[in-house]
Amino acid sequence: MESRKIIKTIWNILERGVYIVFIIGFIIFLLKTFFISAYKIPSHSMSPNLIVGDWICVDKIGFGSSKQMFGKIYSLPKFRDIKRGDVVVFHFPEGDTVFCNRPMQNYYEMLERKRKNKIDNIGFVNYGEKCFLPIRNRPVYVKRCIGLPGEIIQIVHGIVKINGDSITENYNFKRLWRVYYHDKWACEKDIGSSNYWRNRDERITDFSLTDKERKVFQARGDIDSIKVRIRQRASIYYFPKELDEKMNWDAINYGPVKIPKKGSALILNGANIAFYRRLIETYEGNRIEMKEDGIYINEIHTDSYVPKQDYYFMMGDNRDLSIDSRIWGFVPEDHLIGKVFMIGWSSDVEEKTWSGIRWNRIGESINN
Secondary structure: OHHHHHHHHHHHHHHHHHHHHHHHHHHHHHHHHHHEEEEEOOOOOOOOOOOOOEEEEEEOOOEOOEEEEOOEEEEOOEOOOOOOOOEEEEEOHHHHEEEOOEOOOOHHHHHHHHHOOOOOHHHHHOOOOEEEOOHHHOOEEEEEEEEOOOOEEEEEOOEEEEOOEEOOOOOOOEEEEEEEEOOHHHHHHOOOOOEEEEEHHHOEEEEEEOHHHHHHHHOOOOEEEEEEOOOOOOOOOOOOHHHHHHHOOOOOOEEEEEOOOOOOOEEOOOOOHHHHHHHHHHHOOOOEEEEOOEEEEOOEEEOEEOOOOOEEEEEOOEHHHOOOHHHHOOEEHHHEEEEEEEEEEEEOOOOOOHHHEOOOOOOOEOOO
């Protein structure tokens, strides 16, 4: 009799435990799917505001992203808009096609490398077969929203202009600066992980610096001068790649480009179709043909197209060393995941002990 009571008590405890675990798991599922997610920063493209080893918390409520559940794709309700300056997490637009054994490799960029003979054929073949991915399985990127739907964006000598006017960016971002030293020994002592390029014999080193860091360099007695680097192109091509060689744009001189807006007609012609071909075909599921008498969309002759969703122009805070919309173009609304609102955890990836935890970054707010 006593043993039955013990067994019943144990059974009741287990039953309650399973019930509690199920409820907690269900709540976590709902939170992660519809409300909040966490992602780890893997690169320096958002430095200095987000650095490698940061875990960011992402607010997903109300941005109209798409979810796949039970074999169907659902569009979540949209009642909030992305604003200029928001740090946004989204699915990589060019991530629809990847190498099966290297899903983080930009497939289209590798094709362009092969076309321009930037790598040998053996190296390219070794990347293996390609896979086609639905939106939910594409790599996740984090950048800052710079251009909004319907705007015309241009970058002139590193200054962002929207509809012809320079914008004020009230957050830290980095640019490439070329530092000229009085002698090579001064140049030698600054060599480290923070420099981008060096030439000790010419007493020159390039650094990616915030405005505050630049002023510190300028105040030093061993520095002759510091100037914005007029740099060679770091990317294989700039968006749109069909016009890349003709435009000769780069990270600090780019555009102007009109960002598509839902319901607002885009005027199409042979000169600008390259900007919107991927949007019309890949993101919105149409077929384009270029014929002698003009442009055909779904076999209908036309000189315009009305987008079915909004698009955004994203850039990294490490401005001249970021791979972003200047390289792969617009971010469609249905690729958005949410807006970053804080750093939930941060640790040095090179330091595995407690000493590697960046306590001062945990809980830090991310805003405009």
